[in-house]
Amino acid sequence: MSLRIAVIGRHGQLACSLRKTQPSHISCIYVGRDEIDLFNLAELEKTLADIDIVINTAAYTSVDQAETDKDGAETLNHIAAEHLAQTATKIGYRLIHLSTDYVFSGIPGKPWTTMDKPEPLSVYGKSKYAGEQAVIRSGVQAAIIRTSWLYSDTGNNFVNTMLRLLNNKHSLSVVNDQLGSPTSATNLSAFIWAMCQIEYWPQIIHFRDQGVTTWFEFAQEIQRQASEIGILDSHCNLMPISTDEYGGPAPRPLNSVLDMSDTPDLVEQHSWQFALSEVLHRIKHRGEG
C-alpha cells in the first residue's frame, strides 16, 4: 500500500514546493490553518488518524516580528510542534519536523554539527529550539530537519525581497558579516520526499545547498543572474554593511553554516549559485507564461 502523508501547512513556501515536487506514487494531503487547528488535540487525532508520516512545515517565520510577539512565535513553533509529537505517540505516525540554522548562537569558526548545542539568540530561534526539544522529549519516531536561508520562486523570502528592492531603489545596503548557505525549497523538498521513503531516520539532520556566502554576496549574485536572464533591469548600487550598521529588532547569528557530514546521502547536492539560477529561470518562465 502506498504511503499516506500529511503536510502541515498549505500556503507556505516549503509546503507549496513539496506539492509541486510530490512523487506520483505518494498520496499526500496538505492541511493549512483553515483545515486543522493545531491546538485542538482531538481534531488532530481525527484528521491524522490514517496517516503514516506527518511533515510539519507550519511555523512563525517573521524573525523580526517575533521579538515583539513572543507568544505568537512560542505558540506555533513550540506548542504546535509539541501537539503534533504528542498525537504521533498516540496514533502512531512518524514525524518530520522542520527547524532552522537560527537555533545556533553564531560564534564564528566552523560549521555547526548535529552534536553542537544550540544557543539561539532570537525569539524565533528560541521558539524553534523549544519545538525541537518537545519533539525529542515525546519519544516519537521523528526527524528534525534543520535548514537555512530558504527561498523559492514564490512566497516571502530573501530572493523575492531583493528582486523587488533592486528594481525600486537606487542603492541598497545588505549585511556582509553573516555567513550561511542559501537553500532552494525545491532541493529541500527532494530530500524530504527521499526521507519519506527510507526506514531509518537520524533524529537531527542538517540540509542546505552547497557553498557558504553572506547575505550581501547572495544579493549581488541575485542581481547578476537576474540581470543576465533579463528579469531585472537594475542600476541599484549594492553596498556591504555590518550587522551592527543594519540594526533591526532580532539578533541573527554571524555564522549559521550547517555541517552536513552526517546527512543521509539521498539526493544530488547542488551549489547555491546553481540552485538560484533554477529558481530565477522559474520566475522568468512564469512571467512569460
Ligand SMILES: NC(=O)C1=CN([C@@H]2O[C@H](COP(=O)(O)OP(=O)(O)OC[C@H]3O[C@@H](n4cnc5c(N)ncnc54)[C@H](OP(=O)(O)O)[C@@H]3O)[C@@H](O)[C@H]2O)C=CC1
Ligand atoms: N524561510 C526560511 O528562510 C527558513 C525556514 N525554516 C523552517 O522551514 C519551515 C518552513 O518554512 P517556510 O515554508 O519558509 O515558512 P512560511 O512562512 O512560508 O510558511 C509557514 C507556514 O506556517 C503556517 N502557519 C502560519 N501561521 C499559522 C497558524 N497560526 N496556524 C497554523 N499554521 C500556520 C502557514 O499556514 P497556511 O498554509 O495555512 O497559510 C504556512 O504554511 C519552518 O519550520 C521554518 O521555521 C528553516 C530555515 C529557513
Ligand SMILES: Cc1cn([C@H]2C[C@H](O)[C@@H](COP(=O)(O)OP(=O)(O)O[C@H]3O[C@@H](C)C(=O)[C@@H](O)[C@H]3O)O2)c(=O)[nH]c1=O
Ligand atoms: C531586506 C534586507 C535584509 N538585510 C539583512 C537582514 C538579515 O541579516 C538578512 C536576511 O534578512 P531577511 O529578513 O530576509 O531574512 P531572515 O528573516 O533573517 O531569514 C531567516 O528566516 C528564518 C525563517 C530562518 O529560519 C533563517 O534560516 C533565515 O532564512 O539580510 C539587509 O541587510 N538589507 C536588506 O535590505
